[in-house]
Amino acid sequence: MQHSELDFARLGIPRLGTSGSGVPARALAGVAGLAAAGLFYSTVIERNAFALRHTTLSVLEPGATPLRVLHISDLHMMPGQRLKQAWIAELEALEPDLVVNTGDNLAHPQAVPSVIQALGGLLSRPGFFVFGSNDYFGPKPKNPLKYFKKNHQRTQCEPLPWQDLRAAFTERGWLDATHTVRELEVSGVRVVAAGVDDPHIQRDRYETVAGRPNPLAHLRLGLTHSPEPRVLDRFAADGYDLVMAGHTHGGQLCLPFFGALVTNCQLDRSRVKGPSNWGSSMKLHVSAGLGTSPYAPARFCCRPEASLLTLTPVSHGDADYDADQSLPQLARETM
Known part of the structure; x- marks a missing residue:
């Protein structure tokens, strides 16, 4: 029996209760269990744990009335996603x-x-x-590895x-800002908005909106789906106060204490979601979005989100505020 056991070892056949490298089968089972739990959490729990980011930004002209702006992006809607649809419908209560x-609404031809x-x-x-x-x-x-290449x-x-x-x-009244400059007065605040088509697939033509926006506006707003630095630089040079974008999904799969692994664009990881400064006088707000590709239906350490921005006048000593809150709690506070 001993000779037979030695023959098995020589052939690389593990003893009962170990792996081929001598790792106990119990340990492998534990690792497999953790992996399965992580997969379940990221694809079933966190992917559907919608949250509302509540942010205050000082970007309006002095004396303007504060403005509450709901930023939504990257719905990636599929027919039958009733949980996501119901959560988005509740946002109306925020008034x-x-x-x-900022785009990427669809993931299926029949999702309109x-x-x-x-x-709603x-x-x-x-x-x-x-x-x-x-x-x-x-x-x-x-291939997920393509996301680590800057120019795949x-x-x-x-x-x-x-x-x-x-x-x-447009039939319901929303204004398409793609390659055009729009002006709108909202709650006594004069807003100028200009946008570009998606720079991620080279559809942007910034020259169609180039130039300084109306100096009489209380808010000069730039819109782009992908926050590509070349576009952000143009908005900043023309004197825009705030640019709003999506696309990054906040990194989608993030690591604790490290953050996003990639941004899926030329933007640096530190700006992958939420507010940041761009240049000396422009703010950038990137939404982590509400959906995922149906071929990568997972999020980890990066909940799907919409953002409620309270825009206030610029004054000396103002500090911006940014926080994540669940929708039900915030909805109760604002209703």
Whole structure:
């Protein structure tokens, strides 16, 4: 029996209760269990743990009335995502003065009705929007390692009904800011908004909106889906107060005490979500978004979110405030 056991070892066959490298099977089972728990948490729990980021930014001209802006982005809606649709529908109770949508609303050709139903009464409020690549083209499976390459090759996929989505938005009163300058007075605040098409797929044409915006405006707002530095630099040089963007998903899969691994664009990881300064006088706000690609339906240490921004006048000594809160708690506070 001993000779037979030695033969098994010589052949690399592990003893009962160990792996081939001598690791106890119990330890391997524990690792497998942790991996399964992590997969369940990221794909079922956190992916659906929608939150509202509450941020205060001092960007308005002195003397202006504070403005409450709801920033939504990256819905990546699929038909039948009732939990997400119901959560978005509750945002109407916040009664924002202005709604800004920075694109990637769709993940399926038949998802337009789901998006419109979810947005509901928000479409009756003043709003601006620009589109992202996943308003024009459907998602496709990708090698995750490609996200670590700054200039990985991108392929266009199945067309999505962006014309129907645009028509539904504009018929309800939202203004398309793509490659145009829009002006709107909201709650006594004069807002100038200019946007570009998605820079991530090279659709941006900043020259169509180049130049300094109306100096009489209380807020000069720039919109882009992907927060590419080349576009942010142009907005900053032209004197915009705030640029709002999405696209990054906040990193989507983040590590505790480290943060996002990638931004999926040229933006640095420190600005992957929430507010930051860009240049000497412009603010940037990046939404972590509400959805994911159907081919990567997971989030870790990065909850899906919408943002309620309270914009206040600039004054000496002002400090910006940023916090994550669950929608039910914040909705009770604001109703």
